[in-house]
Amino acid sequence: MIRTFFTQTAKGIAVAFACGLLLLSNALPAAAISGSGPSSPDKGLPNLENIQENTEEFMTGYNRMPGMKETQERSAGGLNSVQGSADKDKMLRPEDAEGATTTVDNMQKGLDKLLGNR
Numbered sequence: 108m109i110r111t112f113f114t115q116t117a118k119g120i121a122v123a124f125a126c127g128l129l130l131l132s133n134a135l136p137a138a139a140i141s142g143s144g145p146s147s148p149d150k151g152l153p154n155l156e157n158i159q160e161n162t163e164e165f166m167t168g169y170n171r172m173p174g175m176k177e178t179q180e181r182s183a184g185g186l187n188s189v190q191g192s193a194d195k196d197k198m199l200r201p202e203d204a205e206g207a208t209t210t211v212d213n214m215q216k217g218l219d220k221l222l223g224n225r
Contacts, residue, residue: 173181185195
């Protein structure tokens with residue numbers, strides 16, 4: 108009788124512990140997000156110049172696909188026919204990446220280290 112009491116109590120404690128662990132594991136990710144600091148809506152993604160309007164114009168203004176010359180005219184001096192030159196100066200260029208190692212170089216270094224071919 109005492110043995111069954113202890114076994115049932117041990118099972119109850121194990122179930123309560125498992126439930127508590129599940130509850131905490133579901134609550135902790137939310138706690139981690141709330142501790143990241145206050146939100147700043149003004150520091151969101153940069154507002155690209157007229158992207159929304161150009162996209163809507165492109166989608167509703169054409170009953171056909173634009174031709175190559177029309178697309179080239181719209182994208183002259185810019186990135187593409189919708190975005191134009193908005194935030195062109197923020198794009199990374201090959202000159203910005205001087206001295207950077209490529210993924211292939213990093214993989215080759217790792218493989219060399221793994222094989223002992225330093």
